[in-house]
Amino acid sequence: MKIRNRKIFINHLELMASIGVYEEEKKNKQKIIINLEILMTNETEPKGDNIKETQDYSQFRKAAKDIVDSQHFQLLEVLTNKIHLIINEKKFVVGSRVTICKPDIFNDCEVAYEISNI
Numbered sequence: 001m002k003i004r005n006r007k008i009f010i011n012h013l014e015l016m017a018s019i020g021v022y023e024e025e026k027k028n029k030q031k032i033i034i035n036l037e038i039l040m041t042n043e044t045e046p047k048g049d050n051i052k053e054t055q056d057y058s059q060f061r062k063a064a065k066d067i068v069d070s071q072h073f074q075l076l077e078v079l080t081n082k083i084h085l086i087i088n089e090k091k092f093v094v095g096s097r098v099t100i101c102k103p104d105i106f107n108d109c110e111v112a113y114e115i116s117n118i
Helices: 023-027 058-070 076-089
Strands: 006-017 030-040 093-102 111-116
Touching (some): 030 076, 058 076, 076 093
Antiparallel strands (some): 030 093
16 A cells, blocks of 8 residues: 655745844734644545544644744744644644744845754
8 A cells, every 4th residue: 555645734824923032023013924734644534525534724723823822932943843843742743844934024035944843
């Protein structure tokens, strides 16, 4: 039997976050963009067209959103790691990749940080 990889992607989740080390960043939320790639076990591959047979994508979106809303983060690395840890604790998750971008901190580029165990 051929081994298959099953992944859920949540792309371009745009949120306002309290993040940064500078006073201006502590006073004003800024836009971040989160991308999640979640490697799933094959145990939850649906046999029919029924959400009860698989993983609801919204649980991963909600987990990321709840963490972002939970506190001020000084470092993008800490926020990214916290989301990565929570996603990997979910049942049937084998591994994940979490990338968070701060698109507006420089005029000429975006800044992003990524953690992955897949």
